[in-house]
Amino acid sequence: MTQSPPRSIAGTIPSAGSVAPSPDAPGGGGFPRWRNPAKNRLVRAYFQSPVAAISLVILVIIVFLATFAPWIAPTNPYDLGTVTVVNSRLPPGATARIGDTVFLLGSDGAGRDLLSAILYGLRTSIIVAAASTGIAVLIGLWVGLLAAYVGGRTDAALMRLVDLQLSFPTMLVALMLLAILGNGLDKIIAALVIVQWAYFARTARAAALVEREKEYMEAARGLYLGHGRMIFRHLMPNSIAPLIVVATIQAAHAVSLEATLSFLGLGLPPTEPSLGLLIANGFNYVFSLHWWISLFPGLALLLTIVVMNLAGDRLRDLLNPRLRK
């Protein structure tokens, strides 16, 4: 589907280990030198796909809008002092019945400006995705590296746990956790960390197992470097690339799951901004054809997930030489 990238790129990352930094280089000072040119080439290759380039630009815009939502949004849809039910269910482009706000995308059942509510909702989506995937990457990376490095029983036990978790659908595990924990922003982040870490652990372990056998690791072992230094300075930087791909896709999944769980009334409480809750609000008015209340938040949600997946897909094509034609 994607044009095959120029010869060198995709192979660069996985084989980079063989271009090992000389172990006796004067005490550290950032990452090994070979890494930057590889990264630059990767960036250039990434942008050779127009779809991927546009996706990334849209993603950056979404993250920007979400981050600065309180300053960009025309109104504060969660300020109970200004939002009034009198303005509820106004069609897109209508002027408020009370006040002079223009509702570009209409208003929802509680009289909130949809555009503002969507921006606030995106903010929650991004926070949840970034926090949960970020923490899950850290835990997964740790567990995966540890399993690969130590091996033996530790490895077997940890991977059993990973297999056990992965044999159950993330949606069900998240649902089960929220049923026990109750709802709230911290709870949903916790639930999403728990459903995600196993993916990263498996990926990190697989990458680290390959790296462990490479010559530079053998050289490092030969020099009797400490375990910490072996893991963090040698194994980790070289095992991290595949995690980036999984993280992008998982973050998209986290956005989707948060919205789904909030829609079901199990994620965020109704007082918090969330695209899922907005769509749930719109769902109440499906039969009276107030279509905009569920359509626009859904489109925003879909766009966010699509661009994340497209970016992740491109990265996977670039970082996985096996998929290269």
Added chain:
Amino acid sequence: MIAFVLQRLIQSIAIVIAMSIIVFVGVTVVGNPVDMLISPEVSQADRERIIRSFGLDLPIHQQYFVFALSVLRGEFGQSFVFGESAIKLIVQRMPATLELATTALLISIIIGLPLGVRAGLKPDSIASRLTMSFSILGFSLPTFWIGIMLMMLFAVVLGWLPATGRGPTVLFLGVEVSFLTWDGLRHLILPATTLALLKVSLVIRLARAGTLEVVHQDYIRTARAKGLKNDRIVFVHVLKNIMIPIVTIIGLEFGQLIAFSIVTETIFSWPGMGKLIVDSIRMLDRPIIVAYLMIIVVLITGINFIVDIIYAILDPRIRHEATK
């Protein structure tokens, strides 16, 4: 083969035990078991009597055995809301969910397989590229939102299909099903399609990847060299070989379909166990929550077990490797 089946069976039982411990710890240590088993209206004396009768005054490992025994007997207590046995309520609603998930699975294969094989045979054609772009879109669609959109379009605006409910059911092999009546089928289309969209992209991708790999194999070249018709090559040789990964992964994904039927059932008021669990979580009907979790654990572990066995039958290499 028997050794392989036994090995997998023991593994499955171990998983069920492990999950039952997790569920037990979740509801007993994290949640409050007293609230879980006793409705709040009960008087203090009754409360203490029930606590003793459920063994909640025992040490934790003994409590687990009490819990495990009751699970084995299928006793999860009475639903607070319905006043009926929790397990019975779930089992009653199970056929509706399984019918929905199975139909969704079939739809996703019927749509996804031809598209994916085509994209794999002609990877550079415009149709194939479009298919692959669509698959990323399909991969990203939030189930609950697309369900609402489909409902609004086909049920509310166009009025072609009913928006909610299951319609009339008939008894088929002792199970209530709705696909055998015209009205039941009409009710099934929207929720099943919504659920199927979740997996269509996966089937497309698997079929494409499989086809891309298989068409370069020697046996396909041989088949071409001996002058077999293209149709025969595609339908017999290619299809047969790509089915192994597809059956496996789709089988494993069946659990996810059941998980997401929670969403579809909520939107379309489909009277399955997914809708029941969402309502129960909202109303803190704990006996149903615990019963649902344990049933799902057994169901999914069972599916994984069956898929493993089918996989081993389809691909003898697997069972040889596993039991070596």
